[in-house]
Amino acid sequence: MLPVETKRNNTRTSSANSVVDQYRQGQIALSEALQMMSGNSQMAETVRPGVSKERLHSILGELDELVGLHQVKSIVREIFAYLYMQQRRQQLHLKSEPVVLHMVFKGNPGTGKTTVARLLAKMFHECGMLEKGHLVEVERADLVGEYIGHTAQKTREMVKKALGGVLFIDEAYSLARGGEKDFGREAIDCLVKSMEDYRDQFIAIIAGYEQEMEWFLSTNPGLPSRFPIHLTFPNYDIRSLVEIARRNAAGRQYTISAEAELKLRRHLESVVQGRSGRNFSNARFVRNLVERAIRQHAVRLFDVVEINREAAMTLQPQDFRWEGIAT
Secondary structure, three states: OOOHHHHHHHHHHHHHHHHHHHHHOOOOOHHHHHHHHOOOHHHHOOOOOOOOHHHHHHHHHHHHOOOOOHHHHHHHHHHHHHHHHHHHHHHOOOOOOOOOOOEEEEEOOOOOHHHHHHHHHHHHHHOOOOOOOOEEEEOHHHHOOOOOOHHHHHHHHHHHHHOOOEEEEEOHHHHHOOOOOOOHHHHHHHHHHHHHHOOOOOEEEEEEOHHHHHHHHHOOOOOHHHOOEEEEEOOOOHHHHHHHHHHHHHOOOOEEOHHHHHHHHHHHHHHHHOOOOOOOOOHHHHHHHHHHHHHHHHHHHOOOOOOOHHHHHEEOHHHOOOOOOOO
16 A cells, blocks of 8 residues: 555645646636645646746747748747737636647748747747647657557657657658558557647647648648648748858857858859759758868868967858758
8 A cells, every 4th residue: 555645645746737737728727726736835836827928028039039030930929929818818817718839830941940849849838838848859750660550659659758848740741641551641640649638738840841731731631720820931031041151150159251251142142043942951051051161161271380369260262162062
């Protein structure tokens, strides 16, 4: 038999979980939940109070630090303003609606989808919507097994890893490309069921090319209603790409000379004009260019005897070379 104190602890934990569930499902107001848990330190730690407007502005400030993505930032602000108002309405004992936060990210590679997903996980944690605020990034191989029953097992394992955080499925449309007998369909069905079984315990974000994601949502009637929030990540313009290069270099304590920046800008213009945009990896391409330039900078200064601080941190036009850099 369990000791009396252990039974009491288990009872308190169960009661705390019950209060949390009622709060998250909108059955009781936040103020009521906190009052029910008062006097019990273990329970008080289970539900965090609503985020303040000042803290919310601070959190959104981290999003504003990202280059570009103006429409994405606008929609995210709408989401957090809505969450804040739902918390305020609960405090005022007004009717509030359950919030479904599963999302679809549509855009080309290198447009910031994973970065925003990671930041959103942190922001929802700060708001008390997610217990941990971590990001679990997966693709088809992480979800689809090799025999009957294996796929459901793998998918459930990934979902459980994501509980308290965000499950980010990149190139999600690949799950539906194998036909009716492909195990990817099983992964989709298992994901849909997990979103119901673990409601409010994690957020699923599915991501990929825009057209393919639209097709993917049409392959399963249960998907569209479960992903009400759609964010489109456009390709970066030249100005944003150059700014990304500056920040990437600065993060490594390098600067890009005016002449080198002009050379970089002209090359980016040529690359972007020569492609439809679909096959361009955006910020990823720019990061590769800067990393290559840093290596070339090291080669250029390798045999220089006297190197001052400015030379050691300034990337020049000759450091930027395009050979071997995939776009």
